[in-house]
Amino acid sequence: MIENPDFANVVLTQLKQLGVKLCIDDFGTGYSSLSYLHRFPLDILKIDRSFINSMHENEEKLKIVKVIITLAKTLDMPIVAEGIETEQQAEILRQLGCEYAQGFLFHRPVESRDAEILLQETNKTSTAEQSHPTALVD
Numbered sequence: 461m462i463e464n465p466d467f468a469n470v471v472l473t474q475l476k477q478l479g480v481k482l483c484i485d486d487f488g489t490g491y492s493s494l495s496y497l498h499r500f501p502l503d504i505l506k507i508d509r510s511f512i513n514s515m516h517e518n519e520e521k522l523k524i525v526k527v528i529i530t531l532a533k534t535l536d537m538p539i540v541a542e543g544i545e546t547e548q549q550a551e552i553l554r555q556l557g558c559e560y561a562q563g564f565l566f567h568r569p570v571e572s573r574d575a576e577i578l579l580q581e582t583n584k585t586s587t588a589e590q591s592h593p594t595a596l597v598d
Contacts, residue, residue, distance in 0.1 A: 544562065
C-alpha cells in the first residue's frame with residue numbers, strides 16, 4: 461500500500477464491492493498511519509497489542525488506547541483490541557467501550573483445519589448464550 465497507494469485504493473475498493481470487510485491491523489504502529497483512515501475504504505480498526513500489554517501499568521499507553529477507541533467510535537468503525545491475555549486487560553477495554561478483542565485470554569491460535577470446528581462449537585454456544593465469544597460490550 462505504501463509503494464502505490466492509488467493502486468491499493470482501487471484494489472481495496474473492489475474488495476469492498478465484493479463484500480469483504482477491510483481491517484487496519486496494528487493501528488498506532490509502523491505503517492498504520494492516520495492517513496490510511498481517510499485514504500482507504502477501511503471498516504475495522506485493530507489496536508496493536510503493544511499498547512494493550514502494559515496499559516494497566518503505563519498511563520501513557522492507556523491514554524493512547526482511549527484516544528484510538530474514541531477515534532474509531534467517531535469514525536463509526538468497530539474496534540478490536542489485539543493481544544488480550546488477562547481479565548484485567550479485558551475489563552479495562554470493556555470500560556473504555558472497546559467492542560471486540562482477540563488474544564490468548566479467549567483462545568490460543570489454531571491450525572486452519574481446526575478453526576472450522578472451533579467456530580461451529582462457538583456458534584452453538586453463542587447461539588445458546590446469545591453473546592459473541594470475543595465481544596467485550598453487550
